[in-house]
Amino acid sequence: MILNSYERMVARRYLLPGKGEGFIFLVASISLVAVALGVAALIIVMSVMNGFRAELFDKITGLNGHAVVQGYEGRLNDWQPIAAKARSLPGVTSATPLIEQPLMASSNGRVEGVILRGMRLDDIRNNPVIANNVKSGNLSLVTPGSERVAIGSRLADMLGAYPGTTISLISPEGRSTVVGTVPRIVTYTVAAVFEVGVYDYDNAFVIMPIEDAQNMLLAGEAISTIEVQTTNPDKVDQILAPLGPEVRNKGVILDWRQMNSALFQALEIERIAMFVVLSLIILVAVFNILSSLIMLVRAKTRDIAILRTMGASRQGLMKVFVTVGVTIGSLGILLGIVLGAIFLFFRQGVVNAIQYATGANLWDPAVRTLTELPSKTDPFEVGAIILIALVLSFLATLYPAWKAASTDPVQVLRYE
Template identity: 75%
Template sequence: MILNRYEKMIAKRYLLPGKGEGFIFVVAGFSVGAVALGVAALIIVMSVMNGFRAELFDKIVGLNGHAIIQGYDGRLADWQGIAEAARKTPGVQSATPLIEQPLMASANGRVEGVLVRGNRLEDIRENPVLNGKVVSGDLKTITPGSGRVAIGARLAETLGAFPGAEISLISPEGRSTPVGTVPRIVSYTVGAIFEVGIFEYDKAFVVMPMEDAQTLLMLGDQVGMVEVQVDNPDKVGPTLAPLQPLVQGKGIIVDWRQMNSALFEALEVERIAMFVVLCIIILVAAFNIASSLIMLVRAKTRDIAILRTMGASRKSMLKVFMTVGLTIGAIGIVIGVILGSIFLFFRQNVVNFIQLVTGQNLWDPSVRFLSELPSRTDPFEVLAIILVTLVLTYLATLFPARNAAATDPVQVLRYE
């Protein structure tokens, strides 16, 4: 929308409060505030939802892979051939053996359910999720035959364990006796404690070398599954489809969507629902802009009539009032983007402050999965929010601007 010089002058004049127009200015100010809050709320919520999904995806996939090839009975005998075939499949980055078994852990008279994971030594040390997440101890001390394991931070708190402490793992797969099967109990030393940031993992995981896990579970040379990483997680199904004939009769292929389908679907539905609900805030702000423009048109009816008699066209009046409304919306958008950015930058400080003031735990990791409030801003989503706000603001200016353009100077100035 291109304005000439006098149209810019009039639009600027109408944006500033005149004599007796304080109320109109206050309403316009509320409109700016409403737009700013709506835009800020949308940016904050969408960024947090994106961050939540991305953090969960990165950490879940980082520990479980994009897909697993799992044996039917928890044992995959020909895992070497399956892993080699998977590595040669186009689009596959890696295929590594993995043992994962739920057991019981005991220490200091406390018993807790755990998930024992047996990985190759290089996989333990090079895992991007575990690497750099060790809060005490050292992963390098965990070697095959050393009797040392790494456990999650929450599990360490529950069992009262620390690096150098002893924990016992209890497996129901023990030796047979005349009175039944005796559970197998093996003691290990805690070599490292890690905190990946997902409560369920930090509370349950016990990581050990694959050879030690095979001995504990009496698997021999077998493993439980093969973990697969692919180039494109969104196309993991088609990528691994050529492996189906090889796996047939031995196990199944389960990708990350199937393993966590309920969680990610719920997040996506909540994300869309929050976007729609928060757009209503911007819609209300657009109505505020429309009401302030309607009052401005009523207050400036005489001025509009005079301008029309001086040669101003209907199109000029339309452009002037649409510019006023769009400017109010644009100011609100800029303020909203700034507010949203500031909040996201200090998001964890804000959460901690509110918890301190209220005395309530607003971010319980056992409920929220993650230990901290995440955030990941998508520039395209921010652009979409700005465009939606501008469109709603534009639509809100049409009615009052058309009323201003339709002003009949003869009727207004008849008794002047």
């Protein structure tokens, strides 16, 4: 929308408060702040939701892969041909054998449920989710036959087990004796404590070499799962489709969507719902712009009539008031982007400050799954938020602008 010099001058004049127009300026300022808060709230919430999903996805797939081949009854005996076939498929980057079994762990008189995970030595050391998040101890001490393990940080806190402490793993599937089956109890030394940032993993995982896990569970050469990583997790079902005949009658193929379908569907629904609800804040702010422009038109009726008698066109007056309203909306959007960026940068500090001031635990990892408030800003979503705010601001200016352009200068100057 191109304005000539007098239209720009009039629009600039109407944006600034005149004598006796302080209330109109106050309403316009409130409209600007309301737009800013609406835009900031949308950017913050959508960024946190995106960050939550991305962080959760990275942590989950980092430990569980994009898909798994899971043997019937938790046992996969003839697994080598399946792993070789998986590695040969285009789009597959790795196929890793694992043993995973729920057990009980005991240390310092405390007992907790744990998940035993047996991995090949290279896979333990090269897995960034584990290797890059060691809080204490030395992961390199976890070697086959060493009777050493790595455990999650929250499990370490609950058991009071730290590097150098011994823990006992209890398996109900022990050896048969004349008095029945005796649970198998094996003692290990904690070599390292890791914290991947996902509560369920830090709270339960005990990681050891796969050979030690097979001995602990008396599994022989069998494993329970083959973890598969691909180049495109969104197309994992298509990539692994040729593996179906090889797995048939031995196990099932589960991708990350099937393993965590309820969680990710809930996140997506919540994300959409939050976007719709918070968009109402911008809509309310736009109504404030509408009301402030109506008040401005009413206050400037005499000025508008004089401009009309001096030759101002209806179209020119419409452009003036549309410019005023859109400028208020645009300034609010810019302020909202700045506020959103500042909040996201200091988000964890803000959460900690609120928790300290109120004494409430706003981010309980047991409920939120992740240990810190995540954030990932999507430029396309930010662009959509800006576009929505601009369009609504523009629409809010149409009626006041039309009302101003429809002013009859003869009637106004006759009676005013």
